Amino acid sequence: NAELCDKPVLGAELKPKEAKEQEQKLAAFHIQSAEAHFWFQRNVAVYVLNMPSATERWAQMSRRLQELEIHAKRLDGIDLSLGLDQAKKDGLVPNDWNFTAAKETMVRLLHKSSAAAAQRYLDN
Secondary structure, eight states: OTTTSSSGGGSOOOOOHHHHHHHHHHHHHHHHHHHHHHHHHHHOOEEEEEOTTOHHHHHHHHHHHHHTTOOEEEEEOOOOTTOHHHHHHTTSSOTTOOHHHHHHHHHHHHHHHHHHHHHHHHHO
16 A cells, blocks of 8 residues: 555556446446447448549548548439439439429427437436
8 A cells, every 4th residue: 555655656556446336437438339330330321422523522531430440431422403304314312303302301300319319318
């Protein structure tokens, strides 16, 4: 015990209970983080839609994904700046695809998922 020893450097270091608890929490966090990373790598496929002309944006995204050790597949985005009719004509979008209906569906899904997330937050 360093506090009782006449030469404290020869005594064992005492750590307060809080420090030990903090070390245990940190160790548990690292274990959980590694387990989550392993699960993610095994169970999640990541696809990034990226316009062919947005090379710098892809370079930035790719670097960040590598930092996070996330493997992703890049898919060319569809340029709708020429209009939906041109994309349909080029075979990039199905002829019967309805942008308005898709947008309304997305808004409903986002609303439902946001409401569910808010409810889970309030329940905890």
